[in-house]
Amino acid sequence: MARRKLSHEGTLVLDSEGFSKLLADDETVVALVAEARSRGMEVVICALTIIEAVHARTDKARLSRLLSGLRVVAVGDEEAKAASALLTNAGLHGHKCASDAAVAEPALRQRRPVVMLTSDIDDMSKRCGERVRLVAV
Template structure:
């Protein structure tokens, strides 16, 4: 299997699938996160990503260990309003895309350049445009 390489310094953002695969020790995601860190990139998640990624079978000790190595970005009033504006601009509804919008908003305000590991390339492209480099996981 060919290994994908990150080509930027800045910030690496994980969406729900990125965090889920990191928790599951997915070889590709673990390698991408390790490479990002070796390049001095900060690895972040939106606080709401935890809600989306965690389930009853999640190993809580593993979750806590993984989260200790990430910066979790909170979502307050201003961030929620900005995420809502992203939804409106993309023509999407918050009922289905609320967490995606919060993740996109988190990514858009990080130190550039920003790379996001995501399984939702289409939705994140609608929300982020070409301002974030999206990598499918």
């Protein structure tokens, strides 16, 4: 597999699949996160991503260690309104797409360049446009 390159500085955002793979110690995602950190990038997740990624078999000690090294972005009133606007502008409905919009919204506010590890390139590109570089995981 070709090695994926990340930018210097900026922000790496993990969506639910990216964070799930990090929790599962996926070799590719662990390497991408380590590379991002070595390049001075901040690693960020949306608070809702924790809800999506954690399950009964999640290693709680690993979860705690990983979260201590990430910046978790809260979803308050203003963030929810901005995420809703992203959906409206993309012609999408919150019933099916709320969590993706909640991940995309803070990604758009991070220090650039912004890279997102996601399993849903098509849907995330509708929300983020060209302002966030999407990397498939």
